[in-house]
Amino acid sequence: MDAFDYVVVGAGSAGCVLAARLSEDPQNRVLLLEAGPADGPDTMAVPPAWLTLIGSEVDWGDTTVPQPAADGVARPYPRGKVLGGTSSINAMAFIRGHRTNYDEWAAAGADGWSHQDLLPFFKRTETTKGRDPAYRGTDGPMRAAPVSNANPLAHSYLQAAERLGYHHSDDLNGADQEGTCWWDLTIVDGTRQSAADGYLRPALNRPNLTVLTDALVHRLIVADDRCAGVEYSVGDEVRQVHPQRETILSAGSIGSAQLLLLSGIGPADHLHAVGVDVVADLPGVGANLQDHPWAGVTYAAARPVPPARNNHADLIAAVRSAPDLAAPDIQLIFSDMPYHPPTMPGPASGYTILFAALHPHSRGSVRLAGPDPTTAPLIDPNLLDDDRDLVTMQTALAMARELGDSPALAEWRDEEALPGPDVHDERELRDYLRHATGPYWHSVGTCRIGTDPAAVVDLQLRVHGIDGLRVADASVMPSIPGANTNATVLAIAERATASLKSAAS
């Protein structure tokens, strides 16, 4: 194999940014390794079909471990396994957290990761039109635009919100980060734009960029506290590659934690227990897994619901459950389909007002089931473990119901199907939420930034105690932002590239 300066592991949201940006400099020889294939089913391009990708050949097909505080049941935990990674199977919403979310990262010790620090990198990711250039990018690879062809039902829902006095924001990624909004989607001419489409594919003809798909990374090669490269397989053939500068893990919150653990970098007691030799006792690896809990109130429709044109979720709201909060803690999402767990019988035709707690207190983990890199890791988002999350979800459910009962939706509404018109008692509502709540699939935090003993990477995303190794993806977030996570991952990867470029100069 040719010589490389950088090896990037994982061609997901972050990996596509890193590979494309690093290879802009013809002096940098970059290898990008991806476990999944170069492309997937045609439905990957079709926005309303995104849910059909869960469990498909471009999903790793994981499930969580049983969730004790959420009815003891395991939940599907999709993540993309294809060029573009999870950005190739996600719902295409392009939204940042509230500015205070990033200021909290900095205040908690992630110096250099405040909103002001990250803003140039958010802008670098995107091209937007007609937006405030103080906040929004104008010449980046991702083309983000607000929903302009919404489902008629969503317009009725907006009227319901207006009647209830909800503020409306024209751009939740701009100055006004609260209220209802036709959020930005990365759909271009009716087709999904993944990070592979935006960043990687335009760079594929560069002679200094090599992309290897169907290449499963097994572990890092570490000697004398330095990462010398990675061991990976293509089919039955096991290979090694030794970059001259650095290895960057961008395998996502599940994959990056799993690879560090497989390499003996993690909590010593866990590594001993699963038969992996300890290279560095780093207790924070795989800890601190965070995700947004989400559930919904589903209505049977009184008349046929027009087919979805976008991602089934044209309109959202970021709202506060109490006026004294610094930022929204609840997201409400209007979905033009009846979205509920398969274990609950719902209407054939209907719609759902989904809601998520944006700043959960529950903390989970990623652990190994054993030392074999082909064995799925144990994923535990620990949903609703902290009762404060259930309390926020109860408040959110009440908001969703109030909106759903509005006269503005009368022409569409038959009756509330889930939790159902008779469910009002506190205990029944909590039971419903324990059953209906799932993870929103926004895993973060398993290799978090910081300088304290539980942190995994330093302020430049270098793994503590190991030279030549960085992590750059959703796993480095110290805490989950109050928004869907893809836009923040892209900004993190842009910032990581800037660090790598300055380290090399």
Ligand SMILES: Cc1cc2nc3c(=O)[nH]c(=O)nc-3n(C[C@H](O)[C@H](O)[C@H](O)COP(=O)(O)OP(=O)(O)OC[C@H]3O[C@@H](n4cnc5c(N)ncnc54)[C@H](O)[C@@H]3O)c2cc1C
């Ligand atoms: C169904 C779903 C819908 C979502 N919808 C939205 C949305 O609408 N908006 C939003 O903002 N966020 C959404 N998200 C979340 C968002 O897409 C992710 O947070 C983001 O894509 C994560 O980026 P990443 O680079 O950290 O990881 P990923 O994009 O998951 O990339 C990791 C890559 O590493 C590869 N990899 C892992 N392990 C190995 C290994 N051992 N060897 C080689 N390669 C490996 C994977 O195959 C993958 O390609 C959604 C997530 C899901 C699952």
